[in-house]
Amino acid sequence: MALVALNAVTKTFTKGEETITPLDHVDLDIQAGDFVSLMGPSGTGKSTLLNLVSGIDQPDAGTIAVDGVEVTSLSRSQLADWRAANLGYIFQTHNLIPVLTTYENVELPTLLLRLSASERRQRVELALEAVGLTDRASHYPRQLSGGQEQRVGIARAIVAHPKVVVADEPTGSLDKKTSDQIQILLQRLNRELDITLLMVTHDTEVAGIATRRLVLEDGKIVDGLANPV
Amino acid sequence: MFRYVLKTLWRHRTRTLLTVTGAAVAMFVFCFVGSVQQGLDRLTTGEDADRSLIVFQENRFCPASSRLPVDYANRIMEIEGVAEVVPIQVWTNNCRASLDIVVFNGADPNQIQTNRPITLVDGTWSDFEARRDAALVGRNVAQRRGIKIGDQFSIGEISVKVVGIFQSDVPSEENLIYTSLEFLQFTRGLDATGLVTKHEVLLAGDADPDRVASEIDEALRAGPVATTTRRKGAFQASTLSDLVDLIGFAHWLGYACVGLVLALVATTTVMSVQDRIKEYAVLQTIGVRPLRAMRLVLTESTLLCLLGGLIGTGLALLALGLGGFAIGAEGVTIAFRPSVGLLVSGAIVSLIVGIVSGIAPAIQAATVPIVRELNQP
Ligand SMILES: Nc1ncnc2c1ncn2[C@@H]1O[C@H](COP(=O)(O)OP(=O)(O)OP(=O)(O)O)[C@@H](O)[C@H]1O
Ligand SMILES: [Mg+2]
Numbered sequence: 001m002a003l004v005a006l007n008a009v010t011k012t013f014t015k016g017e018e019t020i021t022p023l024d025h026v027d028l029d030i031q032a033g034d035f036v037s038l039m040g041p042s043g044t045g046k047s048t049l050l051n052l053v054s055g056i057d058q059p060d061a062g063t064i065a066v067d068g069v070e071v072t073s074l075s076r077s078q079l080a081d082w083r084a085a086n087l088g089y090i091f092q093t094h095n096l097i098p099v100l101t102t103y104e105n106v107e108l109p110t111l112l113l114r115l116s117a118s119e120r121r122q123r124v125e126l127a128l129e130a131v132g133l134t135d136r137a138s139h140y141p142r143q144l145s146g147g148q149e150q151r152v153g154i155a156r157a158i159v160a161h162p163k164v165v166v167a168d169e170p171t172g173s174l175d176k177k178t179s180d181q182i183q184i185l186l187q188r189l190n191r192e193l194d195i196t197l198l199m200v201t202h203d204t205e206v207a208g209i210a211t212r213r214l215v216l217e218d219g220k221i222v223d224g225l226a227n228p229v
Numbered sequence: 230m231f232r233y234v235l236k237t238l239w240r241h242r243t244r245t246l247l248t249v250t251g252a253a254v255a256m257f258v259f260c261f262v263g264s265v266q267q268g269l270d271r272l273t274t275g276e277d278a279d280r281s282l283i284v285f286q287e288n289r290f291c292p293a294s295s296r297l298p299v300d301y302a303n304r305i306m307e308i309e310g311v312a313e314v315v316p317i318q319v320w321t322n323n324c325r326a327s328l329d330i331v332v333f334n335g336a337d338p339n340q341i342q343t344n345r346p347i348t349l350v351d352g353t354w355s356d357f358e359a360r361r362d363a364a365l366v367g368r369n370v371a372q373r374r375g376i377k378i379g380d381q382f383s384i385g386e387i388s389v390k391v392v393g394i395f396q397s398d399v400p401s402e403e404n405l406i407y408t409s410l411e412f413l414q415f416t417r418g419l420d421a422t423g424l425v426t427k428h429e430v431l432l433a434g435d436a437d438p439d440r441v442a443s444e445i446d447e448a449l450r451a452g453p454v455a456t457t458t459r460r461k462g463a464f465q466a467s468t469l470s471d472l473v474d475l476i477g478f479a480h481w482l483g484y485a486c487v488g489l490v491l492a493l494v495a496t497t498t499v500m501s502v503q504d505r506i507k508e509y510a511v512l513q514t515i516g517v518r519p520l521r522a523m524r525l526v527l528t529e530s531t532l533l534c535l536l537g538g539l540i541g542t543g544l545a546l547l548a549l550g551l552g553g554f555a556i557g558a559e560g561v562t563i564a565f566r567p568s569v570g571l572l573v574s575g576a577i578v579s580l581i582v583g584i585v586s587g588i589a590p591a592i593q594a595a596t597v598p599i600v601r602e603l604n605q606p
């Protein structure tokens with residue numbers, strides 16, 4: 001069974017008179033251990049798809065199941081609990097909590113789970129080690145570079161050992177060199193820690209590191225390396 | 230997560246400080262007004278106010294104008310239900326409403342010792358009986374005027390030697406200065422030989438105060454001066470009637486202060502949440518439940534309010550304890566004393582206001598449209 005299964009998912013937006021349908025009966029299966037990249041022209045609905053998988057947005061029709069749990073039927077509160085345990089979200093703009101240190105930012109998701117203090121510390125340390133920021137644990141976000149901030153964001157997304165990690169243009173606001181580092185990091189997370197990743201990107205090179213490449217166009221998903229964007 | 234709230238408050242410390250200060254000032258006033266109210270309540274209710282009667286000259290209010298024969302005491306003693314009569318001469322430096330009123334009560338030293346609800350905290354009863362011009366000073370007056378034992382205290386025509394400081398469970402007692410009856414009667418200008426201002430009547434066990442009062446007035450109608458007898462509480466309330474109105478009005482001031490704290494803390498919390506509304510969207514994306522987000526906001530507003538409230542309440546109690554404030558008119562005074570009740574009500578009001586002021590922003594944080602906020606730059 002697929003880890004993530006989208007079944008005839010439809011999402012429409014109405015802006016005044018105009019109705020747009022970025023996702024039109026989308027079907028998609030993602031297997032555990034996949035590293036999926038999702039490309040497509042701007043405004044086609046890539047972020048919308050990630051938000052639906054994360055349960056922070058609701059489809060107008062269709063169902064989404066993650067590891068057998070139908071997330072489209074959960075309440076807002078249940079979704080929060082579900083995300084805490086099963087989903088990591090990597091933002092384009094990091095979205096770290098500015099008043100918290102690197103350590104505290106990464107620790108945040110573990111506070112939502114039933115863990116002992118030592119287990120919690122161990123997980124945070126492992127996550128920081130995975131992104132190579134152990135020596136920046138007590139720094140505040142404003143004291144970090146963009147690339148370091150994004151690594152904190154990645155550590156925060158994986159610390160709770162989620163089943164799926166989604167990333168919305170994780171390298172979108174980074175320079176080439178930093179972007180390369182993040183690509184290598186994501187690839188390692190997928191290969192070494194066996195983390196299932198669903199990543200939206202505009203960059204063909206970044207998409208290249210994925211094991212499976214998808215393109216979203218005209219409300220539909222096309223498999224394979226279709227028309228590079 | 231508590232650390233997140235603390236760090237958020239600390240990050241905006243200027244705003245936090247201003248809000249806490251505002252809440253402290255308002256709660257200071259709230260407690261002050263509350264202590265005036267409490268002082269008035271204790272003046273008109275309680276054992277002392279209900280189980281004793283005041284016999285005053287009919288239609289007179291200022292102690293200087295009430296002049297009753299001392300020997301009325303014997304006639305009053307004969308009435309059934311009367312346990313004891315204390316003839317008291319009153320002298321006050323100011324008959325009108327004043328914040329620094331000094332009231333002397335002259336009475337028989339033995340009767341003072343046995344019948345007044347006072348305990349010496351300094352000095353001895355024998356010193357009081359030994360000197361003609363000896364005086365016992367209430368703790369409140371002593372604090373306010375900086376009077377110590379051994380001082381010669383002079384005001385107007387009166388000059389006394391302070392031989393004792395006393396405290397009392399009846400706060401208004403602590404605003405009095407006791408001297409012997411003879412001493413006060415012979416004060417120049419009073420010309421009160423054989424006369425007293427009032428008789429204070431202590432009732433026996435289960436005597437009905439209103440019946441005894443009317444029997445006293447009836448019995449003394451034949452005498453040279455007609456009297457009006459009332460329960461002590463009613464007497465004090467009617468003597469202070471102008472002030473009572475004013476204090477009733479001040480009560481609203483207290484409520485206004487609570488409203489002020491509410492508005493202040495609510496504004497700060499709304500601002501704080503709106504500034505960081507995207508943070509709440511991020512927190513919920515990570516897996517923070519809406520209810521938990523709500524609790525974070527409520528914790529923030531409650532902390533602000535409790536901190537300010539406790540500082541304000543604490544300072545008010547300190548000021549009340551050290552200042553010995555009182556307001557009085559026509560020889561009756563209302564003491565402003567600190568009390569556990571004030572502390573408790575200050576803390577409870579702060580707590581409730583803290584929670585209430587956080588409700589609207591808490592709902593805002595809990596129901597934030599996640600996707601829309603995440604899309605904000
Ligand atoms: N709340 C909304 N109300 C109306 N329209 C919306 C809303 N959210 C998204 N849209 C529209 O839906 C479409 C898909 O948006 P989405 O953000 O998913 O695109 P995207 O593929 O992520 O684009 P980009 O590559 O620029 O990030 C866009 O045309 C957008 O304008
Ligand atoms: Mg997008």
